[in-house]
Amino acid sequence: MGYGINTKKSKKKIYGYTPPLGLGMLARVAKDYGCDVTVNDAGPLGDDFESLIRKIVEFKPDIVGFSVFTANFAQAVESVRLVREHPALRDTLVVIGGPHVYTFREKTLADIPADVAVYGEAEADLIELLEFYDGTRASLEEVNGLFFRSEQGIVQTQETHSSRSLDHFGFPDWDQFDFSLYRNIPGQIRRYPMTSMVTSRGCPFRCNFCFQAGRFADKYRRYSPELVIDEIQRLQSRYGIREIQFWDDIFFINKKWVETFCRLIQEKKIDITWSGYARVDLISPELLRMARDSGCWNIFYGFETGTQEMLDFLEKKATLEQAVNASRWTREAGIISRGSFMLGLPNETPELGEKTIDFAIQLDPDYANFNIFFPEPGTGLYDLAVQSGRMLSGEYLGRSVPVYLPDGYQSIDQIRDLQKKAFRRFYFRPSYIAKRISRIRSWSEIGQYVDGAMMLLSMNKPKIPFAFATESSKTGQKGRNVF
Known part of the structure; x- marks a missing residue:
């Protein structure tokens, strides 16, 4: 179903990989339909373009699917081109989907030589596409949520599946994943084997920089907490999973849901450690204590900026x-906190950027990430950036390479220098270093801190031409995999 590319030639240990959940969902749907399915997670497997094509040819697929992100667009184009040009794959149906297709719609087929682009709810649309392939649907026009090629040009079908309950879809085909391959970036996991997991889709908030709040935003839906607990127990009994990273845009979004989830973990005596994302306005001391008592040790906050003026603008x-x-x-509850901040935003100046760094130091989360603003297609700030005429590139080049120059900055080097300054001011404070050393409990933790320091010090090195990512792109890792 999905294949990927890894451009890293080094054999050194690489952090940042978690299972591609979207492909796992589609694999389960196709398998339930009766297909033979494989998900090839090329990043941790070390596949390059040559080994990718070799694996596809050996599998002899009727259908090959690629998940396209703006971050991996160039690699998706090349992957599909190689499939299209291989003589043994001439009759293979090539399908693309993912956030880039969802955002750019029919333009994606104009740029990528695939046969079909799925922009709708893929779990439901894939079943209909398989029915077309088997001849039980007369034409692609009867399949929901597609763009496809015809003699008249690119044709769009309607999408009617987007309001379905997530309980209807079930969970990924976990058998597709070798969990020994997945290691997140230093300090983000306490126990292995681990997996990522998603309990919801969409977000009811409308921050103007976020893809999930853009004009193609999905309706917010969530699995029932009981179903999630059942799946966690299955992950433990079948695969020995000891830790879960919840990749929901906001895991702590509904107090009642989270309370039920935490209560069930304790009632069933589930030995699991976990982490998730939260908004600062949805957290209370009581909820944090309940989460801690059920195994939560790490919460990620999107602080974004250090002035109320910029928060309101966002x-x-x-x-x-x-x-x-x-x-x-969070600190009083004994939970690790991670904070995300952005630099190089529209309406920002270097002085406002400095205030963001100051605020990060004032908050003093256990870990902080300072990303250079990337205009996400489909969002209000993307439109603003395009209209300003100050977009330097439409390609995603990683969170350390500016593709937009705000009016308040003189050059992209000024933004990059501010990002380097942010990391160094935050992480190389004597008080921060002393706090981290005091919490070390094992040699493996020392190794993780060394790896993390090397990642920071490497920020001065030249960047690769492209940085690309899977569903796990929130880690900010470069040299990821494409499906």
């Missing part, structure tokens, strides 16, 4: 005071 619907409270309450 339509974040949160305050600096709420950020301060959330940080303090």
Whole structure:
């Protein structure tokens, strides 16, 4: 079903990989339909273009699927081209999907030589596509959520599946994954084997920089907590999973849901450690204590910026005071906090960027990430960036390479220098280093800190031409895999 590319030639240990959940979902749907399916996670497997094509030819597929992100667009184009040109794959149906297709719609087929682009809810649309392939649907026009090629040009079909309950879809085909391959970036996992997991889709908030809040935003839906707990127990009994990273855009979005989830973990005596994402305005001391008692040890907050002026501009619907409270309450609960901040935003100046760094140091989360703003297609800030005429590139080049130059900055080097300054001011504080050393409990933790320091120090090295990612792109790792 999905194949990928790894451009890293080094055999050194690479952090940042988690299972590609979207492909796992489609694999389960296809397998339930009666197909023979394989998901090839090329990044941790070390596949390059040559080995990718060799594996596809050996599998002799009727259908090959690629998940396209803006981050991996160039690699997706090359992968599909190689499939299209191989004589043994001439009759293979090539399907593409993913966020890039969802955003750019029919333009994706104009850029990538695939046969079909799925922009709708792929779990449901794939079944209909398989029915067409088997001849039980007369034409592609009867399949929901597609763009496909015809003699008249590119044709779009309607999508009617987007309101379905997630309980209807089930969970990924976990058998597709070798969990020994997956190691997240240093310090983000306590126990192995681990997996990522998603309990919801969409986001009800409308921050103007976020893809999930853009004009193609999905309706917010969530699995029932009981179903999630059942799946965790299955992951433990069948695969020995000891830790889960929840990749929901906001895991702590509904107090009642989270309370039920935490209560069930304790009632069933499930030995699991876990982490998730939260908003600063949805957290309370009581909820944090309940999460801690059920195994939560790590929470990620999108603080974004260090001034109320910029928070309001981003339509974040949160305050600096709420950020301060959330940080303090999380620390008091004994939970590790991670914070994300952006630099190089529209309306930002270097002085405002410095205030973001100052605020990050004031909050003092256990870990902080300073990303250079990337205009996500389909969002309000993407439109603003394009209209300003100050977009330097439409390609994703990683979170350390500016593709947009705000009016308040003189050059992209000024933004990159500010990002380097942010990391160094935050992580090389004597108080921060002393705190981290005091918490070391094993040699493996020392190794992770060394790896993390090397990642920071490598920021001065020349960047690769492209950085590309799977569903796990929130890690910010470069040299990832394409499906």
